[in-house]
Amino acid sequence: MALIINEEQQMLKESTKEFLDSKSPFSSMRELRDNDFQTYDKELWMEMVEMGWTSLTIPEKYNGLNFGYVGLGQVLEEMGRKLTASPIISTVLMSSTLINLSKNEVLKTKLFQEIMNGSKLLTLAHEEGKHHNSNSLDTLISNEKDFFVLNGKKNFVIDGSVSDYLIVSAKDESDSNTLIVLVDANANGIKFNHKVHMDSRTYSDITFNNVKIEKDNFLSSNGDGFSILDKTFDIARIGLASEMLGSIQEAFEITMTYLKEREQFGVKIGSFQALQHRSALMFGEIELCKSIVLKALQSIDSNDSNLSKHASLAKAKLGLVFKLVSNEAVQMHGGIGVTDDADIGFFLKRARVIQRILGDSNYHLDRLAKINNY
Amino acid sequence: METKVNVDLTSFRTETRKWLEDNCPLSMREPTKDPSQLYWGGRNGEFSSNDQKIWFDRMLEKKWIVPYWEAKYGGGGLSSEENNILNQEMGRLGCRKPHYNFGISMLGPAMLKFATEEQKLHYLPEIVEGKIRWCQGYSEPNAGSDLANLQTKAEDKGDHFLVTGSKVWTSYAEKADWIFCLVRTDSSSSKHTGISFLLIDMASEGVSTRPIKLISGKSPFCETFLDSVKVPKKNLVGTLNDGWTIAKYLLTHERQMIGGVGETDKKEFIRKEAIDQISKTNGILTDTVLRSKISEFEMNEEIFDLTIQRTMDEEKSGNNSGAASSFFKYYGTELNIQREELRLSINGFNSSEWNSEESENGKQARFFCRTKGNSIEGGTHEIQLNIIAKRILGLPSK
Numbered sequence: 001m002a003l004i005i006n007e008e009q010q011m012l013k014e015s016t017k018e019f020l021d022s023k024s025p026f027s028s029m030r031e032l033r034d035n036d037f038q039t040y041d042k043e044l045w046m047e048m049v050e051m052g053w054t055s056l057t058i059p060e061k062y063n064g065l066n067f068g069y070v071g072l073g074q075v076l077e078e079m080g081r082k083l084t085a086s087p088i089i090s091t092v093l094m095s096s097t098l099i100n101l102s103k104n105e106v107l108k109t110k111l112f113q114e115i116m117n118g119s120k121l122l123t124l125a126h127e128e129g130k131h132h133n134s135n136s137l138d139t140l141i142s143n144e145k146d147f148f149v150l151n152g153k154k155n156f157v158i159d160g161s162v163s164d165y166l167i168v169s170a171k172d173e174s175d176s177n178t179l180i181v182l183v184d185a186n187a188n189g190i191k192f193n194h195k196v197h198m199d200s201r202t203y204s205d206i207t208f209n210n211v212k213i214e215k216d217n218f219l220s221s222n223g224d225g226f227s228i229l230d231k232t233f234d235i236a237r238i239g240l241a242s243e244m245l246g247s248i249q250e251a252f253e254i255t256m257t258y259l260k261e262r263e264q265f266g267v268k269i270g271s272f273q274a275l276q277h278r279s280a281l282m283f284g285e286i287e288l289c290k291s292i293v294l295k296a297l298q299s300i301d302s303n304d305s306n307l308s309k310h311a312s313l314a315k316a317k318l319g320l321v322f323k324l325v326s327n328e329a330v331q332m333h334g335g336i337g338v339t340d341d342a343d344i345g346f347f348l349k350r351a352r353v354i355q356r357i358l359g360d361s362n363y364h365l366d367r368l369a370k371i372n373n374y
Numbered sequence: 375m376e377t378k379v380n381v382d383l384t385s386f387r388t389e390t391r392k393w394l395e396d397n398c399p400l401s402m403r404e405p406t407k408d409p410s411q412l413y414w415g416g417r418n419g420e421f422s423s424n425d426q427k428i429w430f431d432r433m434l435e436k437k438w439i440v441p442y443w444e445a446k447y448g449g450g451g452l453s454s455e456e457n458n459i460l461n462q463e464m465g466r467l468g469c470r471k472p473h474y475n476f477g478i479s480m481l482g483p484a485m486l487k488f489a490t491e492e493q494k495l496h497y498l499p500e501i502v503e504g505k506i507r508w509c510q511g512y513s514e515p516n517a518g519s520d521l522a523n524l525q526t527k528a529e530d531k532g533d534h535f536l537v538t539g540s541k542v543w544t545s546y547a548e549k550a551d552w553i554f555c556l557v558r559t560d561s562s563s564s565k566h567t568g569i570s571f572l573l574i575d576m577a578s579e580g581v582s583t584r585p586i587k588l589i590s591g592k593s594p595f596c597e598t599f600l601d602s603v604k605v606p607k608k609n610l611v612g613t614l615n616d617g618w619t620i621a622k623y624l625l626t627h628e629r630q631m632i633g634g635v636g637e638t639d640k641k642e643f644i645r646k647e648a649i650d651q652i653s654k655t656n657g658i659l660t661d662t663v664l665r666s667k668i669s670e671f672e673m674n675e676e677i678f679d680l681t682i683q684r685t686m687d688e689e690k691s692g693n694n695s696g697a698a699s700s701f702f703k704y705y706g707t708e709l710n711i712q713r714e715e716l717r718l719s720i721n722g723f724n725s726s727e728w729n730s731e732e733s734e735n736g737k738q739a740r741f742f743c744r745t746k747g748n749s750i751e752g753g754t755h756e757i758q759l760n761i762i763a764k765r766i767l768g769l770p771s772k
Contacts, residue, residue, distance in 0.1 A: 003684035004691055256767055271772040276763035283762055284701045291680040313673055362666075369669040374649050374659045 001298055003291065005070060012067070013074035015051075020082050023047060026343055029083045033200040039162050040086050049118030054092050058100070062112040069235065069300040073242035073293065080246025083350055085201060087121045090159040093239040095122035095167055098180070098232040102219040107182060111165075123163040125154040125183075125206055126229070132359040134233060135226070141181065141213065142173040148213040150181065150189075153205070158357070160204025161194045167219065168208070169229055178225035182217045183208075199346075199353040234311035237358050238296040241314035244322045244354055245293045251347040252282055255329040262334075269332075278328055285321045292317050309371050316364035319355045326351040386456055390463045397432045399425035403468040407734070409594075412474045416507025417551045426472075430504065433472040439502045440478055443486075447494055448502030454690075476545070477501035477508035481554050484624045488571070488612040497573070509550035510628075511541040511574070511598060512621070519757050521556075522565045522618065526600060528557035528572060535559070535572065535610075537580075537603045543751065547583045547596035551576055555600075560615050571617035573609040574600070590743035591728075591736075628752045629703035644668055644713060648720050664719055671716055675709055698766055700758040707748035708755070714742040 005013070024044055032038040048054070056072045058064020072092070079088065092115070099111050114120035128138055139152025150170060157166070166183045183190070189211040194204045220228055256279065259270030269275060296310035304310065326348040330337040337344050355361065402425055406412060413419065413426055421427040433439050436450070442457045443449025452460065464471075478501060485494055500506045517524040526539025537557055544553065553574050560568030574581070580603040585593035612620050648668055652659050659665040682702065717738060718725040725742075727733035749755045763769045 002687040002691070003680065004687050004693070256769070259769060267772050268770045270769040273760070276767075276769050277756065277759040279767055279769060280759040280762035283767060284705055287701060288674070288677045288681050288705075291684045292677045294684065295680050313677060316670075316673055317677055365666055365669040365673065368673060369658070369665055372645055372669075372672070373657070374645060374654070374665060374668070 001302060003294055003298075005074065005294065008067075009071050009074055012071050013078060016075045016078040017081075019047075019051060020078055020084060024082055024084045026082050026346075029085050029200070029346065030343075032085055037196045037200055037202060039159060039202050045086055046118050048086060048088070049116075053088065054096070054118060055116045057092065057096060058112050058116060062109060064112065064116065069238070070294070070297045072239060073297040076239050076242040077246035077293075080243035080248075081250040083199075083247060083346055087123075087159050087162065089236075089239070089243070090123035090163060091115060091121050094124040094158070094232065094236050095165075097235045098124065098167060098228060099219065101228045101231055102180070103221050103224070104216075104219055106216065107219065111182075120164040121159065121162055122165045122167060123157055123159045124169075124232070125157045125160070125166045126169045127156045128152070128154060132356070132363060134230065134359075135178075137169060137171045137178065139168065139170040139208065140173045141170045141179050147215065148181075150183065150208045150211040150213050153207050155203075155205045156356075157204040157206055159202070160192060160206060161202045166190075166206065169225070177223050178220065178229060179218065180220040180225050180228060181213050182219055183211060183213065187211050197353050199350040201353070231307070233358050234307050235300050237311040237315040237364075238293070238300060240354060240357055241289075241293050241296065241318040244318040244351075245289050247347055247350060247354075248286060248289060248318070248322050248325045251325050251329040251344060252286060254344060255279075255332050258333055275332060278332075282321075282325055282328060285324060289318055289321050309368065312359075312364040312367045312371070315359060316361045316368065319361035319364070322351040322355065323361075383455055383459065387459045387463065390460055391466075393436070394463055394467055394469060397429075397436075398467060398469045399429055401425045402429040402470050402472075405468065406470060408737070412470070413472065413504070414474050414507055414546070414549065415501075415504030416475075416549060417505070418549065419504060419507060429470070430472045434503065439473050439504075440482065443482070443498065443502070447486075448499035473504055475501055475504070475507055476510055476550075477506065480510060480624055480627050481508050483627050484554075484571075484620050485611065487623060488620050493608075493611065506551045507546075507549060509544050509547045509553050509576075509598075511544055511547075511553045511555035513543045514540060515542055519754055521621070522569065524556055524558060524569065526555065526557045527561070528559050528570065528605070530559070531604075533607060535605045535607065537572070537574065537600045537605055539600050541598040541600070542586070543595050544583070544598045545595055547576070547598045548585060553581075553598065554611075556617055556621050559617075563615070566618045568615050569617040569621065570614055571611045571620045572605055573611060574603060574605050578603050578605070580604075588744065588747065590740040592740060592744070594744075625753065626699045629699040629758070644716060644720070645672060647717065651720050651722070664716075667719075668716060671709070671712055675713075678705055678709060698762065700753075700761040700765075703752060704755055704758040704762075707745075710748050711745045714738075714745045718742060 028041065032041065052065055053075055055065045056067040056075070057069060058066070060066045076088070076093070079086065096112070096115050099108055102108055111122070115122065127133065139150070139154065142149050150168065152170060154168065163185055166185055168181050168183050170179050170181065171177070172179050189209040191207040191209070192204050194202050196202050259275060259279065260268055262269045292310070292314045296314040298304070299307050299310045329344050330348050333342060333344050336342045359367070401423065411422055413421060413430055421430070437445065437448070438450050438460065440448065441450035441452045441460055442454065445451045482498060482501060485497060501508070512521060514524050514526060526537065526541065528535040528537045539557070541555065547553065553576055555572045555574055556569055557572050558568055559570040562568070580601040582599045582601070583596040586595045586597060587593050588595070645668065648659060648664070652661055652664070654660060721738060724733065726739050728736040728739055733739070764771070
């Protein structure tokens with residue numbers, strides 16, 4: 001497959017940009033933050049739903065647009081440019097992706113409809129420690145005659161404060177298989193502790209104390225829980241990399257504009273070779289980022305057997321380059337770069353948080369070495 | 375229509391595969407151990423084996439020495455799609471290129487763009503046939519990164535130019551038959567104007583060469599001295615005093631060549647060598663620091679290959695990403711340098727052996743030394759970064 005986006009995907013990218021330019025300029029995320037760290041703008045979200053963004057990856061069989069992940073990637077990239085805060089990562093990239101891999105047709109049909117019409121928000125409650133961990137879980141599900149019971153603690157749950165449903169990973173107490181269940185956020189026995197992080201977004205610690213689970217609410221079946229999670233994580237990593245690509249490009253472009261305007265010693269600071277060479281290096285790194293993100297997005301849609309490898313290449317590379325570019329962007333802005341008045345600091349702070357989601361660069365370089373048998 | 379083209383390409387692939395399998399001698403499908411195993415042609419060119427000659431003759435007869443040049447210039451007239459297929463199929467079998475010549479990779483593209491029809495018909499076929507080996511006369515002792523500062527003078531003497539000066543870093547000049555040179559034809563105008571592009575027969579009176587010994591102990595480069603050399607006027611390519619335009623165009627090709635665009639035979643090399651040389655504990659390389667460095671290197675190598683592919687795909691679809699040849703030159707050579715640095719770590723004590731038989735006469739150590747020139751030749755890293763900063767990012771000059 002050629003490493004380019006097609007005309008339809010290009011059009012989606014352009015219409016997303018146009019929409020966000022008018023409805024969600026960069027100042028929007030600052031307003032949310034200054035308004036007591038509000039999680040997202042509900043009206044804006046409903047407009048995004050009307051644009052079809054929550055239907056993009058849902059198959060036609062469930063009345064979705066079946067537009068694919070290369071398409072969703074274009075939307076996420078543009079949102080990354082504005083650092084737009086919305087439930088798209090939790091509800092679409094993570095939850096909808098996971099639901100699509102489930103064999104529970106009843107739940108699938110119901111949840112897809114609720115996601116497509118924007119009536120419900122969902123998130124994935126998986127992490128339990130300080131770092132991303134894809135296999136060892138302490139949260140347990142035990143069987144009590146006609147129903148099941150969930151006990152355990154989850155943390156770093158994206159949009160946990162606004163989600164209607166929680167998709168929770170746990171171990172089967174009897175055989176240690178990985179299970180995935182859908183839990184109503186208002187169910188008895190659930191306690192939240194919402195925490196604002198450096199990127200002004202809210203992540204929740206959630207405690208489950210004897211939460212009752214009906215047997216119809218399992219998204220995993222016949223031991224497929226682990227493989228569903230594994231694939232969901234890989235797809236989500238690639239989506240996160242798309243968002244990071246947008247943020248990286250925006251931070252870089254803002255900085256290049258600044259270098260052409262700011263004067264010191266009677267000249268534009270962009271004329272200094274010390275800054276020019278570092279800028280040129282960043283240009284090259286960004287070119288590399290564009291290639292791996294597109295390749296990884298394509299490998300989701302084409303069911304490529306190298307999905308895991310491409311996901312790790314994308315998340316590892318984008319993490320490293322976002323760190324580089326956000327650091328350089330602040331440094332090249334000088335004093336203004338470390339003030340809250342300047343937008344550039346928001347990219348630095350988002351970089352440090354998104355890096356941690358579903359494995360940082362170290363995690364993925366280690367995973368790549370394992371995939372390659374060393 | 376499109377279906378017909380696809381069908382044609384599929385049958386071209388099938389035929390190409392069969393022809394290569396039938397015609398490429400087995401020894402020409404093995405990786406080369408050192409550059410002396412490559413055939414460079416020329417008046418004094420010698421084949422290093424009978425198979426090499428057979429392979430060259432068959433490819434020449436098939437018109438696949440330079441498959442993408444037009445037939446009238448000795449090429450095979452293949453479309454870019456067909457040429458890609460041929461490259462892929464040759465790569466699949468591991469077929470060596472039958473003929474290396476700076477006339478193919480560098481002078482040819484410049485001639486096709488800037489030379490007269492008469493010049494093309496004269497010079498290009500003899501490159502294809504391996505009759506003439508070319509070298510490049512660009513840099514001078516005082517014109518390295520500042521290439522346009524060149525001082526080699528070509529005086530107009532009516533029917534000929536009289537050329538005096540010296541060139542440095544001329545690759546394989548002692549073996550080449552002709553040299554394509556940048557010379558100053560007008561010293562009164564500014565640095566970049568007043569330069570012309572001239573073809574000079576190395577057998578002319580007044581031409582001499584001296585090898586330059588590198589830190590690798592080898593001498594792939596020479597100094598070339600031009601002492602009142604008479605060069606016929608018809609050997610001028612392009613417009614008088616406008617040689618800088620050709621020089622820049624040709625440098626683009628040189629950057630791509632040094633950056634290794636299109637080379638595909640290095641895959642998995644580092645990883646395999648590391649697994650071979652370093653023990654594993656629980657399936658993980660025991661030297662975990664080296665392991666992460668290898669992993670990061672391999673990540674960048676793989677993504678760089680994807681970037682080359684993306685750029686070619688974008689060009690095919692009519693969009694230019696702007697990922698210029700300067701970036702490919704920079705990054706491709708950087709990876710080459712990093713790879714050899716990592717290989718020194720992987721192979722430990724053995725890696726620095728200089729002349730033992732086991733080390734194949736210090737192959738690894740000498741190759742490591744050679745890569746240090748990669749970030750200098752064809753425009754230094756710093757020059758490439760300058761070009762990106764100014765031409766692509768549009769950063770201001772002082």
